[in-house]
Amino acid sequence: MLLTTAPDTPPLPTTTAAQILNLLLPHHRTTDRARASAEAFPGQLRRITDFVREGAPIVFTLPGFPCKSPNPAKTLGHLPDMGERLSLAFLDALCTEIGRIHPPGAHVVICSDGHVFGDLIRVPDDHIDAYADELRALIRESGLHHLSVFDLRDVLGDLPHDTKRAHVHDRYAPTLDALRAEVRTDAPTLALYRGITRFLVEDTADFHGTRSALQRECRRRAYGVIQRSRAWGALIADHHPYAVRLSIHPQPAGAAKFGIRLLDAPDAWTTPWHSAALHEPDGTWTLMPRARAQRLGRLVHRDGRPSHFERSGSGGQRSAATARR
16 A cells, blocks of 8 residues: 655745744834734734735835934944944845745845935935945845845936925825824824934034024924825835835834834934944944944944944954954
């Protein structure tokens, strides 16, 4: 009598989607105290399931990587450095892990949004262009095949930057009255408003008025930043309607966007473009303001530019080898 075995039954798309989301959960950027399960993210599960069912690569969009903070006490300059390099490598590695569960793999579209609100955060447009161009170069030279960069130049070409900003704002941004009402009634929006206000205050290095006047101005600008950020999100949805939306801002479980932490940092709001990277003696990396990292370690250069700091005791040879990767 011949013994036969039944063919392996492929996993259900919903099961695969949950496995993929479980890869993201350890990196969830949130202010929630308890870690949520995959079932707490029904919107993300539905979108991932659609890709799995179609046998297509899962597309994630990540608004962020806008430009470096203009405050020299926070960053090493206006170009990407080790913080961005490590973050890009993390995102690419995450896509590789997803490919082990879902063979068609995954792709992250980095939606670089510096030009969207460059005038509000007081960063020159040529610095923003240089930052985005360097991101593309890092991705290409590092062989990060699961990543790409999308910015306003891909949408509106070589129009003047102010014209592009006005176009996006007029077509997609919520009204100021509607946003003010939301800040008054919605806790996550209030937290976002406060977080952006804090960043604007910290990023201002040359204000000559009083502290209270600076805070008033930054509160006003924070509304504009949120308006433009919402507009950018709506534009991205038009261009990538089926993508799974990631966010560099903290997001509660079940939100439409999945907050993702790129590197370890003291709080849930710190990003590579508001900080410098410090290499710890145990080989890990931490993001913190440049002024603090400078007190804790020595500056390391890469390709003739400041790259990161190395805490005493990290081991010169090991750190140098890590920096070359």
